[in-house]
Amino acid sequence: MMIKINFLSLRISCFQQLLSAIISGQDSPKSFMETKVFNLNPLTFLVIFLAHVVATSAQLSFGFYAASCPTAEFIVRNTVRSASSSDPTIPGKLLRLLFHDCFVEGCDASVLIQGNGTEQSDPANTSLGGFSVIDSAKKVLELLCPGTVSCADIIALAARDAVELTGGPAVQIPTGRKDGRVSAASNVRPNIVDTSFTINEMIKLFSSKGLSLIDLVTLSGAHTIGVAHCSAFSDRFQVDSKGKLTLIDSSLDMNYAEELMTRCPAGASPSVTVNNDPETSLSFDNHYYRNLLLHKGLFQSDSVLLKDNRTRKQVENFTNDQESFFANWAQSFLKLSVVEVKTGNAGEVRKSCSVINR
Numbered sequence: 001m002m003i004k005i006n007f008l009s010l011r012i013s014c015f016q017q018l019l020s021a022i023i024s025g026q027d028s029p030k031s032f033m034e035t036k037v038f039n040l041n042p043l044t045f046l047v048i049f050l051a052h053v054v055a056t057s058a059q060l061s062f063g064f065y066a067a068s069c070p071t072a073e074f075i076v077r078n079t080v081r082s083a084s085s086s087d088p089t090i091p092g093k094l095l096r097l098l099f100h101d102c103f104v105e106g107c108d109a110s111v112l113i114q115g116n117g118t119e120q121s122d123p124a125n126t127s128l129g130g131f132s133v134i135d136s137a138k139k140v141l142e143l144l145c146p147g148t149v150s151c152a153d154i155i156a157l158a159a160r161d162a163v164e165l166t167g168g169p170a171v172q173i174p175t176g177r178k179d180g181r182v183s184a185a186s187n188v189r190p191n192i193v194d195t196s197f198t199i200n201e202m203i204k205l206f207s208s209k210g211l212s213l214i215d216l217v218t219l220s221g222a223h224t225i226g227v228a229h230c231s232a233f234s235d236r237f238q239v240d241s242k243g244k245l246t247l248i249d250s251s252l253d254m255n256y257a258e259e260l261m262t263r264c265p266a267g268a269s270p271s272v273t274v275n276n277d278p279e280t281s282l283s284f285d286n287h288y289y290r291n292l293l294l295h296k297g298l299f300q301s302d303s304v305l306l307k308d309n310r311t312r313k314q315v316e317n318f319t320n321d322q323e324s325f326f327a328n329w330a331q332s333f334l335k336l337s338v339v340e341v342k343t344g345n346a347g348e349v350r351k352s353c354s355v356i357n358r
């Protein structure tokens with residue numbers, strides 16, 4: 001990655017010098033060519049340079065839009081910031097959107113496609129949100145740099161910004177993802193983790209995406225923000241007709257289960273939600289791991305991280321050391337954001353994020 005950054009800045013500075021040489025008249029390009037590059041005519045050099053840009057744009061790089069749309073990251077950040085200031089549930093939605101995008105067909109915005117039988121129509125995706133934020137950023141970017149910034153990059157940047165805005169670490173991520181042309185509901189179930197998964201099933205699915213055990217524990221820390229619907233955890237306890245609570249999942253703290261029962265009484269509206277992190281659901285911090293140690297992990301898939309010997313140590317470490325969680329987050333988030341990315345001709349830049357180009 002480092003090589004790519006250096007190479008990109010070299011490419012940009014070279015390009016700027018060449019442009020200023022061409023703009024400032026016949027003498028300077030000549031001397032520029034003679035002293036700095038080979039003895040080439042400026043136009044020949046420009047052709048070689050552009051060919052090089054086309055050839056290497058089939059890769060992700062940091063600042064991919066530095067020349068083609070310099071304000072891209074700024075626009076996404078501002079859109080996320082203003083949407084989140086009027087609706088604090090936005091950051092959680094944007095972060096989950098990236099997870100559900102990247103695990104199905106890679107980070108290619110397949111999750112944004114609307115229509116019958118697309119990923120959005122699978123029940124595992126019905127509670128996703130944040131689509132309007134991606135659409136708003138895309139609209140502005142289409143005005144400023146038409147056909148340039150992919151929806152897949154907007155999702156990744158927006159998730160990255162959502163974490164930083166809620167107090168999490170700032171992460172540099174490469175851009176240049178292309179948007180996919182496939183979005184099928186049948187791809188969702190085999191690729192999205194269900195709360196009922198065993199730790200081995202989770203490890204297996206994560207590893208099929210190139211993500212390690214450490215990445216699993218670290219990325220689960222995303223549940224330090226956001227909310228869940230009652231149906232996501234209601235099978236962990238039972239309430240009889242007299243209101244008596246029985247734990248089905250004994251790894252759940254009884255008092256916490258009672259609190260959850262009160263928030264999700266029988267017959268509660270399906271739209272009722274509970275904070276993932278009961279203490280600081282609007283802050284990206286290490287409280288998620290503290291909750292796990294107190295047996296207050298909201299989903300069964302959270303609680304198993306404490307039960308298993310392979311993951312418990314890391315949970316304990318993150319509970320005591322937020323810096324360590326943040327450092328690991330930066331690495332694991334970067335890995336998540338590039339899962340099975342499409343670059344170059346493997347994808348397209350959609351005109352509208354919810355529709356595949358015709």
Ligand code: HEM
Pocket residue numbers: 089091092093095096099127129193194195196202219220222223225226227228229230232276299301336
């Ligand atoms: C490891 C397996 C995982 C499972 C089983 C899981 C499951 C869930 C479930 C069931 C919900 C509640 C959805 C609802 O009822 O509305 C949820 C919410 C959430 N998940 Fe996960 N998740 C996992 C990993 C991840 C990862 C890797 C990320 C991101 C890096 C993530 C980010 C989120 C966020 C931010 C929310 C809150 C969404 C909101 O506020 O709208 N999750 N997750």
Ligand SMILES: [Ca+2]
Pocket residue numbers: 100101102103104105106107108109110111
């Ligand atoms: Ca996808």
Ligand SMILES: [Ca+2]
Pocket residue numbers: 224225277279280281282283284285286287288
């Ligand atoms: Ca929190």
